[in-house]
Amino acid sequence: MAAPRQQDTTPPAVLACGEVRTCLLPTRQALDIRSAAALLALRADERVLLSERPNLYARSPDTLTGVDCPLPSANGARVRAVGTVAARAALTEGRVLQTSAYARMPATGPDQRRPWGHYLVRPGMVEPLGKLPHEAVAQGVLDGGRPGDLDVGLIADGLLTRLLRHPLLDHSPPLRSRPTRLRWVALPAEGDEGPSIERFTLAADELRTVRLRVPGGTPSADIAGLCDDLALHDWLLTTVVRLLDGISLGAPPARRRPVAAPQRPAVVTALRPAVDHLLHLWMPRARVAKELAPLWEALEESPGFTRQWRTLVQRIRDQLTLHAIASVHREVEPAS
Incomplete structure (x- = not known):
């Protein structure tokens, strides 16, 4: 026994x-x-x-x-x-x-x-x-x-x-x-x-x-899981904000003489890693215990995590779109 x-x-x-x-x-x-x-x-x-x-x-x-x-x-x-x-x-x-x-x-x-x-x-x-x-x-x-x-x-x-x-x-x-x-x-x-x-x-x-x-x-493990999720998304926000602050957005590209292999604009070079490695990671509450998931609603209300994230993502996409349009324009611009 x-x-x-x-x-x-x-x-x-x-x-x-x-x-x-x-x-x-x-x-x-x-x-x-x-x-x-x-x-x-x-x-x-x-x-x-x-x-x-x-x-x-x-x-x-x-x-x-x-x-x-x-x-x-x-x-x-x-x-x-x-x-x-x-x-x-x-x-x-x-x-x-x-x-x-x-x-x-x-x-x-x-x-x-x-x-x-x-x-x-x-x-x-x-x-x-x-x-x-x-x-x-x-x-x-x-x-x-x-x-x-x-x-x-x-x-x-x-x-x-x-x-x-x-x-x-x-x-x-x-x-x-x-x-x-x-x-x-x-x-x-x-x-x-x-x-x-x-x-x-x-x-x-x-x-x-x-x-x-x-x-x-x-369970303390569930609380830790919630805080892991919060820390992940706070890190994503912090990293993308600093990425955008560290480059000159909206500056007109310098006019250059045509070269055999055009270089990628500095803004595109700086933003592309965010697109490749970070933007798809945003997924709040993906693995938060059901009983604690409502806490994310408070964060969405203030300070508004997802609202800020969507704004940042849209800024990145707008910049890439503008530089793509400018690149096409330069390619078809007649020689003076």
Whole structure:
């Protein structure tokens, strides 16, 4: 007879937190689905999740990192916590790489540290020693904490560094871009209220912060999935905005004498990588849990993610059209 399974007496989580790193995969060509699986094979005992609908997507199995450290706190409280932080990586259309680390925390924990076996059977949970001042810790996480405090961003960054050393990568990206960081916390919603975004901010050094309210019992992996999706589309917006800001749009092309092999206009050269590698990636909520998908409606209302994206895409297409017309005009223009 099998031994009875030990009942988990851990209180429900009152705080989840995480951080996402998003960057352009440093390769000239996007990876196919098999290469993506090879890149994200972080564990030999578990397969990479692969999907071709509605777009090409690969996600690594979770890895666990043990932590034993103080928690960041906005009011200066020093609360020690022990447990494991889950981390994973994802690749969208073989082109955009993301790493994320996240954990959940209960309202109370044991008065003293327990053997590691206790924590290993609770993956992705970090337990405080005593009571958790969850509001203060949530703000402390968003503020960044002090050296030595729990920093899930360091875990996400370490995983990203590991993946960027993979021999599959040729480190010749088709366009210039910067990585972004999205730091998030999720607290319980009041009563029977649904999920909501309390605050979304753009901070310095490519940092974004998000404070969420979610119904009790919402899996932290689902919250992390929502934030991965938000980070992906924020990165796309940021990258295309900077691409357009970095070139002179609307400037008339310089008149040149005919040459044997006409050169492509600088604007076309600058914009083509966006068309080839980025514009088809916009697909909000493609892999967000159904219960959390309504949060995208708030983002569409303000600041209006998709509205801004469509405007950017139209600007790119208009510029390419104008330069194509100008190129045809120059070809048929009679010699003076």
